[in-house]
Amino acid sequence: MALLVLFSTVSFTVEKHFCGDVLIDTSIFNSAEKCTPDNAEVKTAVDCCKDILDIIKGQDELSVKALQDLDFDHQLFLSTLTYSYLNLFEGLPELVVPHQNYSPPNLIADIQILDQVFII
Template sequence: MKELLYKSFSSIMALLVLFSTVSFTVEKHFCGDVLVDVAVFVEAEKCKMEALEILQKKTCCKDEIDVVEGQDELKFSSFEDLDFEQQQFITAFAYAYLNDFEGLPKQIIPHKDYSPPNLVTDIQVLDQVFII
């Protein structure tokens, strides 16, 4: 279970970094006030009125391009960039976390291979001691 959580959180963080740094464009083509086509990464398909507008030199069609820019620079900070209290907290946390998962020493059980003797008679009946 712990390994599954670790792998899923690692994958989510990798995808988060990937999608925060990716840039893409969304191109929309309008004919009048009607949206004709929306395209991502490629050019939007033009309507058939576009060819007539070139001949008549009137424009009722328009293109909108939305650019979604990702993060260009990722900030890499080192341990020395932290102030003393943060360094102390991280060091104490890492020390406690790593020592928390150390294995217990192997315990010796002296009577592990001992088998009890066979009972010949029932001692409670022999001594007539009964639990009431």
């Protein structure tokens, strides 16, 4: 949403430089390069050159509306949407560990070693 507001309010200028009917340079941020006899692709007189500026204006005024400025139907829709969106994400249930407080019995003797039974 912030990017939409930013791009709708930005103004910029496109500068084009023509020598005769040939487009020599186009620039948005810098000034367009002028044609000289050294860099001109088409050798023309200097009085045939022309510059064209295209000004793209952004939005000057932004209107900010409060919730109270909306009619009842829009207020009801926005409040319902907000309520349903916030309740969409429920927390995970608390993980129940049944043996959390269980401590195993103390071993008096290792039965496998006493009976000489080993898993091979």
